[in-house]
Amino acid sequence: MYVIRREWLVKRVLLVTAMVVVLGLALVVYFMVKESIPAFKQAGPANLFSSEWAPGEGRYGMLIFLVGTLATTAGGLILGTPLALGLALFLTQVAPRRSRALFSRGVETLAGIPSIVLGWLGFTILVPWIRELSGSSGSGILAASIVLAVMVIPTITAISRDALEAVPSTYAQASLAMGATRWQTIRRVQLPAAKHGILAAIILGMGRAIGETMAVAMVIGPASVFPTSLTSPTHTLTTKILMEMGESTGVQRSSLFAMGLVLLMLAMALIALMRRVSGGRSATPEVVE
Amino acid sequence: MERAAWTTAVKVGGMREVEPGATGAAGGGWLGPCGAQARVEKGVRRGSVKASAAHRRAALADRLATAGIWALSILALSTVALVIGAVLWKGLGTALSPAFVFGKPQAMREGGGVWPMVVSSFHLSLLTLALVVPLGVGAAVYMSEFAGVGRLARLVRFGADSLSAVPSVVFGIFGMVVFVVYLGLGYSLLAGALTLALLNLPTVMRSAEESIKAVPRSYLEAALATGCTKWEAVKRVVLPVAVPGIATGAILTAGRIVGESAAVIYTVGLFVRRVPWSPFRPAAPMAANIWHMYTEGALVPDWFRVASGEAALLLLIVLTLNLVARTTAKAVRKRMGYRD
Numbered sequence: 001m002y003v004i005r006r007e008w009l010v011k012r013v014l015l016v017t018a019m020v021v022v023l024g025l026a027l028v029v030y031f032m033v034k035e036s037i038p039a040f041k042q043a044g045p046a047n048l049f050s051s052e053w054a055p056g057e058g059r060y061g062m063l064i065f066l067v068g069t070l071a072t073t074a075g076g077l078i079l080g081t082p083l084a085l086g087l088a089l090f091l092t093q094v095a096p097r098r099s100r101a102l103f104s105r106g107v108e109t110l111a112g113i114p115s116i117v118l119g120w121l122g123f124t125i126l127v128p129w130i131r132e133l134s135g136s137s138g139s140g141i142l143a144a145s146i147v148l149a150v151m152v153i154p155t156i157t158a159i160s161r162d163a164l165e166a167v168p169s170t171y172a173q174a175s176l177a178m179g180a181t182r183w184q185t186i187r188r189v190q191l192p193a194a195k196h197g198i199l200a201a202i203i204l205g206m207g208r209a210i211g212e213t214m215a216v217a218m219v220i221g222p223a224s225v226f227p228t229s230l231t232s233p234t235h236t237l238t239t240k241i242l243m244e245m246g247e248s249t250g251v252q253r254s255s256l257f258a259m260g261l262v263l264l265m266l267a268m269a270l271i272a273l274m275r276r277v278s279g280g281r282s283a284t285p286e287v288v289e
Numbered sequence: 290m291e292r293a294a295w296t297t298a299v300k301v302g303g304m305r306e307v308e309p310g311a312t313g314a315a316g317g318g319w320l321g322p323c324g325a326q327a328r329v330e331k332g333v334r335r336g337s338v339k340a341s342a343a344h345r346r347a348a349l350a351d352r353l354a355t356a357g358i359w360a361l362s363i364l365a366l367s368t369v370a371l372v373i374g375a376v377l378w379k380g381l382g383t384a385l386s387p388a389f390v391f392g393k394p395q396a397m398r399e400g401g402g403v404w405p406m407v408v409s410s411f412h413l414s415l416l417t418l419a420l421v422v423p424l425g426v427g428a429a430v431y432m433s434e435f436a437g438v439g440r441l442a443r444l445v446r447f448g449a450d451s452l453s454a455v456p457s458v459v460f461g462i463f464g465m466v467v468f469v470v471y472l473g474l475g476y477s478l479l480a481g482a483l484t485l486a487l488l489n490l491p492t493v494m495r496s497a498e499e500s501i502k503a504v505p506r507s508y509l510e511a512a513l514a515t516g517c518t519k520w521e522a523v524k525r526v527v528l529p530v531a532v533p534g535i536a537t538g539a540i541l542t543a544g545r546i547v548g549e550s551a552a553v554i555y556t557v558g559l560f561v562r563r564v565p566w567s568p569f570r571p572a573a574p575m576a577a578n579i580w581h582m583y584t585e586g587a588l589v590p591d592w593f594r595v596a597s598g599e600a601a602l603l604l605l606i607v608l609t610l611n612l613v614a615r616t617t618a619k620a621v622r623k624r625m626g627y628r629d
Contacts (some may be wrong), residue, residue, distance in 0.1 A: 003518055006518075006520070007518050007519065007520055010520045011431075011435055011520075013295055013427070014427050014430055014431035014435060015431055015435070015441075016409075017424050017425075017427030017428045017431065018427070018428040018431040018432060018436070018445045018488065019445065019448075020424055020428065021445060021448040021449045021452050021491060021494065022444055022445060022447075022448035024448070024452055024490065025448045025451050025452045025455075025584070027463070027467065028452070028455060028459065028460070028463050028487075031463055031466050031467060032459065032463065033308075035462075035466055039481075065463055077431075082361060083361050083364060083365040083368075084365070085361075086357065086358050086361025086362055086365065087361065087362045087365045087366070089358050090358050090361070090362035093358075094355060094358050094359065094362075103362070103366060105615070106366050106369050106370075107365070107366070107369065108611075109369055109373070109608065109611065110368070110369045110372070110546075110610045112541075112544055112548075112574055112607050112608065113372060113373075114547070114548025114549070114550070114603055114604070114607060115548070115550070115551075115606065116548070116550045116576045116579050116580060116600070116603075117376055117548070117579075117600045117603055117604050118372065118540065119584070120376075120579055120596060120597070120600045121372060121375055121376055121379075121600070123583065124379060124593075125375055125595070135406075144618045145429070150368055150372065153368070154448065157365075157592070180347075180353035181347050181348060182354075182355070183347075183348075183349060183353075183354035183355065184351070184352055186354070187354075205594055207454050210456065211454075211455070211456025211457065211458070211459075212456075213456065213458040213551040214550050214551055214576075214580065217580075218583060224500070230599040238456060238458045238551070240456050242458055242461075242463060242551060242554070245465070245555060246461055246555070256462070257462065259567060260459045260462055260463075262461055263456050264455060264456075264459055265456055267451075267454040267456060267459075268451055270454060271450050271451050271453075271454040275321065275450065285541065
C-alpha cells in the first residue's frame with residue numbers, strides 16, 4: 001500500500017517539475033501582455049506601430065526597430081547560411097574522415113563564445129575597420145550582420161550536419177554506383193533528402209539572430225532613426241529594449257514591453273513553423289553532443 | 290544522359306581490372322567501393338579514357354563544387370580561430386595578471402581588478418544550477434519514463450520548445466518585473482538565478498532526456514523483472530547510469546550562464562565593489578560588467594583595458610568549461626564501453 005502511494009506521489013511530483021516549463025512560458029507571456037497594456041491603451045496600436053520614436057512628444061513607434069531587427073537578421077542569414085551549409089557539406093562529405101571530429105569541435109567552440117565577447121570584438125575591431133574602409137561611423141546593419149553571421153553559423157551547421165548524416169548512406173551509394181559524381185550526388189540526392197532538416201536549421205538560426213541582443217547592441221549605433229545605408233547607425237528591437245529599459249517610466253516603459261511582446265510572438269511563430277517543418281520533432285536545441 | 294556518358298567512357302577506355310577494395314573507401318565514400326570513378330577521372334586526365342562532353346562537364350562541376358565547399362569551410366573555420374585569437378590578443382595579458390583577477394574594482398581611478406565580478410559569475414552559476422538541474426532532471430524523467438505520448442506530454446514539449454526560443458532580453462525584462470519588483474527581491478543573485486533557471490530549463494531538460502534515453506532499455510526491464518517499482522528502477526538503475534551525461538549537460542549550462550548578459554543586466558546588477566556572499570545581494574557577473582564598462586566606461590580611465598581583460602578571462606573560462614565537459618563525456622563513454 002505504502003509503495004503504491006509513494007509511486008503515485010513521485011509521479012505527481014515529477015509531473016509538477018515537467019509543468020514548470022509550461023507555467024514559465026505562460027508567466028512570460030502573461031507579464032509581457034500585462035506590462036504592455038498601458039502602451040496599447042494610452043498610445044494606441046497605430047501610434048505603437050508607427051515609424052516615429054519621440055517619447056517626449058508622445059510618439060512611441062517601433063517600426064524603425066522592427067525594420068532594424070528584420071534587416072540585421074536577413075543580413076546575418078545571407079552571410080552565414082552559405083558558410084554554414086558549405087561547412088555542413090564539408091563535415092559530412094568532403095573533409096578527410098579522421099579530421100572531421102576536430103573540425104566539428106571547432107564549430108561547436110564558436111557556439112560557446114559568449115555574445116558579449118563577440119560584441120566587444122565587433123566594437124573594438126570590426127567597427128573601426130568598417131569605419132576606415134567606408135568613411136562612415138562604421139556601426140550599423142553591416143557590422144551587425146557580420147556579427148550575427150558568426151553567431152548563426154554554429155547553429156545552422158550543427159543541425160544541417162545532423163540532417164545530412166541522417167540520410168541513409170544507401171541513397172548516396174546508389175547514386176554513385178550509377179556513375180554520378182560526388183557533386184551530382186550531393187545536389188540531386190543528399191540535399192533534397194535533407195531538405196527539411198536544413199530548413200529547420202535556417203529557421204532556428206533566424207530565431208537566434210532575431211533574439212540576439214548584446215553582440216548587436218555594441219555594433220548597431222545606436223540611433224532611433226531608419227538607416228540610410230548599411231553603415232549608418234540604427235536600432236533593433238532587442239537593443240532598444242536593452243538600452244532604454246533602465247531609464248524609462250510610464251508609457252515609454254510600457255512600449256518597450258510591447259516590443260518585447262512582438263519579439264516573443266516572432267519567436268513563437270518561428271518555433272511553430274519549425275515544428276511543422278521538422279515533423280513534430282523537438283525544437284529545443286541540444287547542448288550535449 | 291550523364292549516366293550513359295559514363296558508361297561509354299568506361300567502355301572506350303578499356304578499363305584494367307582491379308581487385309575490389311584496392312584503393313578502398315577509407316579516403317572518402319564518394320570513390321565508390323573500388324574507387325572506380327577516380328580511376329576513370331585519372332584515365333581522362335591522362336588521355337587513356339576518352340570522355341564525352343557531358344562527362345567532362347560533370348567532372349568539372351564536381352571539382353568546382355569541391356573547391357567551393359573547401360573555400361567556404363576554410364573561411365568559416367578561420368573565423369573561429371580569428372575570433373578566439375583576437376580576444377586573447379587584446380586581453381590575455383591583462384586577464385592573466387593576478388593583480389587584475391584578484392584585485393579590487395575601481396569606479397573612478399585606473400588599475401582596478403575584477404575579483405568581485407569573477408565571484409559573482411561563479412555564485413550566479415552555482416545558484417542557477419542548484420535551481421535548474423533538479424527541475425530539469427525531474428521533468429526529463431517524467432517525459433522519458435512516465436509521460437507516454439498523450440496530450441500532457443505534447444503540452445510539455447510545446448512549452449519547452451517555445452521557452453527555448455524566447456530571446457534572452459525578454460527573460461531579462463520578465464525577471465525584472467516578476468522577481469526584482471513583484472517579489473521584491475531587488476537586483477540580486479537570487480533574482481538573476483531564478484531568471485536564468487527559467488532560461489536554461491529547456492536545454493537542461495533536453496540534455497537530461499537524451500542521457501536517460503541513452504541508457505539501454507534492458508537495464509530498466511531487468512530491474513522491473515526483479516520486482517522494483519518503476520520509480521525504484523529509475524532511481525537505482527537508470528539515473529545512476531545517466532548521471533555522467535547529465536553532469537556534462539550541467540557543465541555546458543554553467544558555461545552558458547557565465548556568458549549570459551542580456552538576462553542578467555536588469556536582474557543582478559552591473560557593478561559592485563565587494564564580493565557578494567548572500568543570494569539577496571546585488572552582484573555584477575563579468576559579462577554584465579563588460580556591458581557596464583562599454584556604456585559607463587568613461588568614468589574609469591582604463592575601462593578599455595578592464596573590458597578587454599574581462600572578455601579574455603570570460604572566454605578562457607567558457608572554453609575551459611566546454612573542454613572539461615567534453616573530456617568527461619568522452620572518458621565516461623570509454624569506461625562504459627561505448628565507442629565514438
